[in-house]
Amino acid sequence: MSDDVEVCVVGGGPAGAALATRLAQLGHDVAIAEQHRFPRAHVGESLSPAIWPLLDVLGVRDRVAGAGFTRTLTARVRWRGDHEERIAVPGGLTVDRAELDAILLGRAREAGARELARARARRPIRRADHWELELGERVLRARYLADATGRRRLLGGRCTATAPRTLALHAVWPQPAADGAQTRIDALAEGWLWGARMPSGTFRAMAFVDPQTLIDAGRDRRRLYHRLLAQSPLFGGLIASASSAGRVHACDATSYAMPAPIGETAVRVGEAAFAIDPLSSSGVQTAIQTGLAAAVAVHTILLHDGDTAAAIEYYGARQSHDVDRHAATAANIYAEHGSHADAEFWQLRAGAPAPRSPVGAATPIADLLARPVALPGAAELRGVPCLVGDRVRSCRALTHPVLDRPVAFLGGDELAPLLDLLPRSPSLAHAMRAWNGVLQPGRASAIAGWLHERGLLVRRL
DSSP states (O other): EEEEEEEEEEEEEEEEHHHHHHHTTOOOEEEEEEOOOOSSOOOOOOOEEEEEEEEHHTOHHHHHHHOEEEEEEEEEOSSSSOOOEEEEEEEEEOOOHHHHHHHHHHHHHHHHHHEEOOOOOOOEEESSSSSSEEETTTTEEEEEEEEEOOGGGTTTOOOOOSSSEEEEEEEEEOOOOOOOOEEEEHHHHHHEEEEEEEEEEEEEEEEEEEEHHHTTTTOOOHHHHHHHHHHHHTTTTGGGGGOOOOOOOOOOOOOEEEEOOOOOOOOOOOGGGGEGGGGGGGHHHHHHHHHHHHHHHHHHHHSSOOOOOHHHHHHHHHHHHHHHHHHHHHHHHHHHHOOOTTTTTHHHHHOOOOOOOOOOOSSSSHHHHTSSOOTTTTTTEEEEEEETTTTTEOOOOOOOOTSSSBBBEEEEEESSHHTTTTGGGGGHHHHHHHHTSSSOOTTTHHHHHHHHHHHEEEEOO
């Protein structure tokens, strides 16, 4: 039996569900091939507060908010030194991943995506104008393929590690005594620990170590795991009874990136594209972001008048930026640790201190209003792929070393046409009056202030 579909998304986790939802909403014929029957168990239960805007985009905020997940309000943390800190983290969630993923996949079905449940895909074959996937007795033909299979990476290929190899050991425990905190984080000489109260009434504790540490421990992961927890003032109480923990599992937690995440006929999303350090607690958030970004890129590629080259460059550049940003953030956080800073685990992961924020121009903006101004010499307006509505187009964007990425729009206003007026204006005030003719009230001052704060307005000689 065979079927035809425009887009096949292999994998129904957060990245695949987000991609399928948006593509279906944009009018594409989408099928999701998922080998597991939902809801299915999955590790990765901690969500940062930044998840909420993404849930708004997908239209599932209210469902997630009402699902009975644990609101993360306070964390007990030992990181910078031996002392314990109580840190407020309002807005975060500890979720049952089986239920969360089922909500997201259900939203994709509502949007119009077809679910091919219990369908484990074999390695796809590229034909002249379509992909062929064997799904049990079914053969699916798809114009475009999305790999959302996580670390399994259905499309294969060699990934590049973006941090030292890391192993996660984890088990579920009975709920510890209430202490007002929903999450615990502790730094040890050989690695670090994370734990959180699960909505099910249990407690998951995870240990992150170098894989060599397990080899040195005779590959006895239960013994190593218990030894690490016993060293921690925050987790030691869990092992008062060694028989109370469930089975100790091990999984790869190494950060990596695939060098070519998108092409004219296929895209990788979620951990099939790249994986970030678990330190951020934003794996689910990042997966959804990749799915949404891939949706506009794939939508552009599938349009008869779409700019395929711009779409491919857009998604690839976005991944490169996200990989670099997450790697730098994790390295800086590892560098904050003090008690065991000389231990090999920490030395391998600690980065240089974060660079200082760029200092704005020394001249007050009021002194520039009556003077002719220009962009600094290192600034340039050049064509880059940008998201415009629901597709990717090439737009002129401002680039400069103080900007971490090209900027084409500020608050929805296209920047290049405004900057084109600067060389022709006798003063900044004159240019801003011209801007006021095409912008909403107050936007001209806001854009001028944004440029000035970053040192991007200088006196024109």
